[in-house]
Amino acid sequence: MRLCPCGSGQWSRELLDAAGIYCGRVCDDCEKRKRAEFRSEIFDEGTAYARSGEEEDLLNDNEERNLSFEVVKPPKPAMVPTEVVAAITAARPELLRMGTPRAMDADEVRGMYEAIAMLIQDGFAAQQKAARLETQLARSRDRLDEVMAAIHVANHAASIAKLSFTDEDE
Numbered sequence: 001m002r003l004c005p006c007g008s009g010q011w012s013r014e015l016l017d018a019a020g021i022y023c024g025r026v027c028d029d030c031e032k033r034k035r036a037e038f039r040s041e042i043f044d045e046g047t048a049y050a051r052s053g054e055e056e057d058l059l060n061d062n063e064e065r066n067l068s069f070e071v072v073k074p075p076k077p078a079m080v081p082t083e084v085v086a087a088i089t090a091a092r093p094e095l096l097r098m099g100t101p102r103a104m105d106a107d108e109v110r111g112m113y114e115a116i117a118m119l120i121q122d123g124f125a126a127q128q129k130a131a132r133l134e135t136q137l138a139r140s141r142d143r144l145d146e147v148m149a150a151i152h153v154a155n156h157a158a159s160i161a162k163l164s165f166t167d168e169d170e
């Protein structure tokens with residue numbers, strides 16, 4: 001029996017991974033901390049790595065895991081109903097107003113949600129753009145007013161100069 005190197009003052013034991021490879025000495029106080037220093041997969045029983053202890057098998061196990069994860073969770077397509085797609089792409093809302101409503105399945109409803117979310121986003125973006133343009137237009141108008149005022153002053157000055165010039169001429 002040996003005291004744990006973590007300094008807890010408790011008796012320690014060997015921590016082995018699933019392949020039986022030595023990972024250090026631990027006690028009840030520090031075992032969780034010590035395990036967290038390693039990749040958690042090395043402690044999983046029943047894997048190829050647990051049988052061989054080879055790092056290569058650890059990678060293979062991971063690939064198998066990722067693969068089975070994909071198989072379990074295939075991406076479900078969101079189906080936007082064709083009449084909705086047609087109306088949106090052609091920008092003709094009357095196509096939907098003329099259509100006869102029908103029952104939709106969950107995938108089609110999800111597709112509708114996505115389409116509506118996109119339209120709301122587009123509408124919001126368009127509103128923001130319009131607001132920006134309005135601000136720019138107002139600024140341009142202010143600048144135009146300034147220019148017009150300057151021209152007015154210049155014209156006035158020119159006419160006075162002309163007057164005094166003709167005065168002298170006479």
Ligand SMILES: [Zn+2]
Pocket residue numbers: 004005006007008012025026027028029030031
């Ligand atoms: Zn300890």
